[in-house]
Amino acid sequence: MSPSPLPSTPTLSNAHDGIPSRLLLKATSAKDLIYAGKTVSDTIHLTRGLPVPQGISKPAFLAAIDDLKSALGAEHVQLNDTEIKNGWYMEHPNTHDMMPLFDFEEFVASAVVYPSCVAEVQMIVRWANKHLIPIFPISMGRNLGYGGAAPRVRGSVTIDLGKRMAKILSINEDDFTCLVEPGVSFYALHEELQRRGLGDKMWIDTPDLGGGSVVGNTVDRGVGYTPYGDHWACHSGLEVVLPGPDAQVLRTGMGALGVGGENTWQCFPYGFGPYSDGIFSQSNFGIVTKMGMTLMPNPGGFESFMYTFPNESDLAPLMEIIRPLRISNILENVAQLRHGLQTLSVKGHPRTKYYSGFGPMPDAIVRTELEKTATGACAWVYYGMSYGPAPIRKLKLDLIDSAFKQIRGAKKIDPATLPADEYFWSRDRIASGTPDLEELKWVNWMPNGAHAAFSPVSPIRGADATKLYELAKKRHMEAGIDLMPAFCVGLREMHLIVEIVYDAADAGMRRRAEKCLRDMIDDAAALGYGEYRTHIALMDQVAGTYSWNDHALMKFNNQLKDSLDPNGILAPGRCGIWPQRYRNRGWELKGGESSSEGVGVGPRAGSSKI
Structure with missing residues (x-):
């Protein structure tokens, strides 16, 4: 302890x-x-020693690290050869995933390097190509639930861009845009707006937790909860270091103009010719070092609201009500429909406070415990917000109230009845552009709490929501794990985010969690639903479900990878994209493997060695 x-x-x-x-x-x-809730120490001794990546000897690797220390400064290159520390969300490790599905030493870095500028990122890329050492860039490494800061290939050198590249390069009051480096968090951007006296003029859009990188979250296509919730759709302009031996730097969109494009870089994302930004999102095709982002004008007022619905069977008719309201922007933010159990678990108490039995907590107990809360007994809770001056809000809220009350037993919760620590107020802050620190309290549900997400996308339809919910319920029942789903509703689609909460120190529970996730991925794909984002251990499986026309998409991705990264040094395996040196050597994970590693790597691009 x-x-x-x-x-x-x-x-x-x-x-x-x-x-x-x-x-x-x-x-x-x-x-x-x-x-x-911790029963084990934060510090874990590396029993397997320094995780040297395959394809290079330990002496050669250490000599290469010495070269990098000479170039960057020894204090900016740290070996990871003795022990790792877990911490918690705000003091997270940058060497591994502190919420692992596998053993802590499986997805682990050999070293961490801290560049301070684009030129140093280029230097590291050239170094990696020279020595054929895999590198894994992170912005801040807080992608919890999807692998955190862990590299897919054991022994990769992590490039931590956030520590020394954390500048807000510009905030444009006329255009409502900003330009940031990878180390700028949602917290930092929000606080800077306040410091400059711009908080009443413009908002940021923030995800559930504000400590993550604006760049990292956006490039991984994360979401927030204002009308600007689709972060990738709200970015404009990237600066990228390519992974080839020359480490070329490019700017996308208007930034590609000969004068640098700063004048219009954040105003118009497309520029001229093919729109290339997409290949740097959820990929291993380049390292993003700068990104432009749009900011939201203050809408002139806002008002949060919350409804509860009594029965699980209300899900399908609710979705039929939500869809036209969302498409017409009466429901105007990326709102959430959460299961009652998640509303209970987010209070931060351990599961044993309510139930100590094996298997999913019985519905009767969930309802009894919810009855004691300000929310009351319910199956579903809807969190939303209306924007604009009071008369406009009233018109929209009246329409929403009339529609939601078509569900028998629907109840609108009066915010005046809610205590200051009720989760509703956290959603109120987030939906009005103020980053908070509340969401992960539900990991306390289990000792040594960890989580991994099942995240399929579907249309906003009752039949689709029901199919996804039923398959998740079936697999959770088989695994003996509590089901905590939340439907995040976009304009024409919805993300179902199912958080599996497990004990990271319990190998058996980790295996059950992994099997549950893998079963749901296959079940959903068979029904035509694909995940939009996943844990590093599951990326090969998810990528494999996008298999139309004999895996034409992956073949295209492989062509891009081999062209842009001929030596395969940048984040091999990320999103299931393996460079030629690793391909078909047993690195892919589909379930049941005893190791995350394959059998060796191939030679340098252009080499005649077999």
């Missing part, structure tokens, strides 16, 4: 990845809850 009292959480005043001071008390409370 960790010593007590716990060290204080870093704030933005002294760390790029810190929290705003306004959240310090909340962070302290959340951290206390996390550590109260």
Whole structure:
């Protein structure tokens, strides 16, 4: 167990990845809850020693690291050869996934390097090509639930872009845009708007937790909860270091103009010719070092609302009500329909407070416990927000109220009845552009709490929602795991986010969680639903479900990979894209493997060696 009292959480005043001071008390409370549920030490000794990547000897690897230290400064290159530390969300590791599906030492970095500028990123890429060492870039490494900072190939050298590349390069008050480096968090961008006195003029869009990178979240196609919730759709302009031996730098869109394009780079994303930004999203085709983003004008007012619905069978008719309201922008933000159990678990208490039996918690107990809360007993909870001046909000809210109350037993919760610590208020802050620190409290559901997400996309239709919910329920019942689904509703699609919460120190539970995830991926694909994002352990399987026309998409991705990255050094295996040196050598994970590694790697591009 960790010593007590716990060290204080870093704030933005002294760390790029810190929290705003306004959240310090909340962070302290959340951290206390996390550590109260730990049964193992945060520090893990590396029993397998330095994880040297395949294809290079340990002496050659250490000599290459010495070369990198000479070029960047020894203090900016750290070997990972003794122990790893887990921490928690705001003090996360950049060497591995602190919420693993496999053993902690499986997806682990051999070293971490900290560049300070684009030229140093180029230097690292050239170094990796020279020595044929896999590199894995992260912005801040907080992609929790999907693999965190862990590299897909064991022994890769992590490039932590966030620590020394964390500048807000511009905020344009006329165009409502910004330009940021990878180390800028949603917290940092929001606080800078406040510091400049712009908070009443423009908002950011934030995901559930504000500590992640604006660049990292957007490039991985994450979402937020204002009308600007589709982050990838709201970006404009990338600067990218390509992975080839010359480490070429390019700018996309208007940034490709000979003068650099700064004048219109964040105003118009497309430029001239093929639109190339997409190949740098959820890929291993380049390292994003700058990104433009649009900011949301203050809508002139906002008002959160919450409805509860009593029965699981309300899901299908609810979706038929939600779809036309969402498409017409009466429901105007990326709102959430959450299962009642998740509303209970987000209070941060361990599962044993309510139930100690094996298997999913019985519905009767869930309802009994919810009855004691401000939400009351229910199957589903809808969190939304209306924007604009009061008369406009009233018109929209009246339409929503009339529509939702077609569901028998629907109840609108009066915010005045809710205590200040009710989760509703966290959703209120997030949907109005203020990053918070509340969401991950549900990992306390299990000791040594970890989570991994099942994230399929479907149309906003009752039949589709029902199919996905039923398959998830079936597989969770088989695995003996509590089901916590949330439907995040976009304009014409919805993301079903099912968070599997498990004990990271329980190997048997990790295996059950992995099997449940893999079964749901195959079940959903058979019904025509694909995941939009996944854990690094599951990327090969998910990529394999996008198999139309004899895997034409993956063949295209492989062509791009081999052209842009001939030596296969950049994030091999990310999103199921393997470079030629790794391809067909047993690196792909489809389930049941005892190791994440394949059998060796091929020679340098153009080499005659077999």
